[in-house]
Amino acid sequence: MKKISLLSLLLILFVSCVSPKSIISESITEDPTKYMNTITADELKTHLYIVASDSMEGRETGSAGQKKAGVYLINQYKKNNVPFPKGAENYYQPIPAAFLNAKRNENLGDSENIWAYIEGSEKPNEILVISAHYDHVGIKNGEVYNGADDDGSGTVALLEIAQAFEIAKKEGHGPKRSILFLHVTGEEHGLHGSRFYSENPLFPIANTITDINIDMIGRRDEAHASSNNYVYIIGSDRLSTDLDNICKVANAKYVKLDFDYKYNNPMDPNHFYERSDHYNFAKNGVPAVFFFNGVHADYHKAGDEPDKIEYDALTKRAKLAFVIAWELANRENKPVVDKK
Numbered sequence: 001m002k003k004i005s006l007l008s009l010l011l012i013l014f015v016s017c018v019s020p021k022s023i024i025s026e027s028i029t030e031d032p033t034k035y036m037n038t039i040t041a042d043e044l045k046t047h048l049y050i051v052a053s054d055s056m057e058g059r060e061t062g063s064a065g066q067k068k069a070g071v072y073l074i075n076q077y078k079k080n081n082v083p084f085p086k087g088a089e090n091y092y093q094p095i096p097a098a099f100l101n102a103k104r105n106e107n108l109g110d111s112e113n114i115w116a117y118i119e120g121s122e123k124p125n126e127i128l129v130i131s132a133h134y135d136h137v138g139i140k141n142g143e144v145y146n147g148a149d150d151d152g153s154g155t156v157a158l159l160e161i162a163q164a165f166e167i168a169k170k171e172g173h174g175p176k177r178s179i180l181f182l183h184v185t186g187e188e189h190g191l192h193g194s195r196f197y198s199e200n201p202l203f204p205i206a207n208t209i210t211d212i213n214i215d216m217i218g219r220r221d222e223a224h225a226s227s228n229n230y231v232y233i234i235g236s237d238r239l240s241t242d243l244d245n246i247c248k249v250a251n252a253k254y255v256k257l258d259f260d261y262k263y264n265n266p267m268d269p270n271h272f273y274e275r276s277d278h279y280n281f282a283k284n285g286v287p288a289v290f291f292f293n294g295v296h297a298d299y300h301k302a303g304d305e306p307d308k309i310e311y312d313a314l315t316k317r318a319k320l321a322f323v324i325a326w327e328l329a330n331r332e333n334k335p336v337v338d339k340k
């Protein structure tokens with residue numbers, strides 16, 4: 001074998017350390033790790049102990065407790081300098097009681113979706129929606145149903161994801177497409193808030209590239225008793241092969257959760273695909289993915305409390321949603337709809 005001088009060896013080492021990095025940063029979506037790591041268990045926990053506290057009275061749609069939770073969310077966006085969307089008057093999308101009661105007449109009061117927004121730097125008219133419902137079922141027989149997992153977990157994940165994007169933007173790495181953070185109301189009564197948005201969208205549905213929906217990501221179910229390092233992924237391949245691939249690649253690269261596709265099976269009797277807010281996007285042709293931890297003993301019970309949340313799992317799943325959002329917001333092409 002040919003001998004190699006020390007100088008050429010150093011040169012080779014130098015080149016191999018330096019140049020690939022500069023090539024990569026130009027040719028693929030920038031590495032989101034630094035911003036992903038601003039999503040912390042501590043911050044998620046701090047938010048969740050407030051959003052799912054008794055003072056929010058179980059966040060029943062239209063109740064004073066829900067409105068109080070909404071004010072808390074808005075204050076977090078203000079604190080992080082994440083504005084309300086362009087074209088809106090404030091952080092609220094008001095929904096009249098008449099709309100909420102049209103299907104079941106449950107005597108719900110007026111309520112609101114809450115939205116925040118980061119404008120894209122290159123394709124501002126293409127919109128990525130990240131959604132989670134902030135309503136729950138209120139107070140029953142004097143007991144407050146705090147809904148820490150359902151869907152306090154998704155609610156606080158949105159706050160942290162928005163903060164991560166805003167920090168990136170401040171450092172010159174804002175998303176190329178626009179992102180709408182959408183806290184929907186009325187989910188527990190029939191996905192009303194997301195249906196209202198889909199019928200009264202702030203940005204055209206045709207320009208909405210994907211909905212990432214997060215509903216219950218802080219616990220584990222019986223099928224995963226031995227490990228919380230998983231998430232159910234539902235809907236990602238129903239309309240777009242691209243979206244499913246993006247989810248898989250981002251997960252493999254940055255988070256490494258086990259994807260469980262069990263509930264993605266259209267024959268599954270639970271039909272979770274039709275049971276959370278992404279469905280109101282999917283039914284209108286918008287590719288959608290739903291992240292979910294499955295049901296547990298405290299599902300829709302008074303015991304769905306913040307002290308039962310597994311914050312390590314909540315953090316990893318929130319990070320997963322963030323890196324998928326990062327890829328969708330920054331990649332060259334939006335996901336192609338190639339299925340009916």
Ligand SMILES: [Zn+2]
Pocket residue numbers: 133150151187215216
């Ligand atoms: Zn829910």
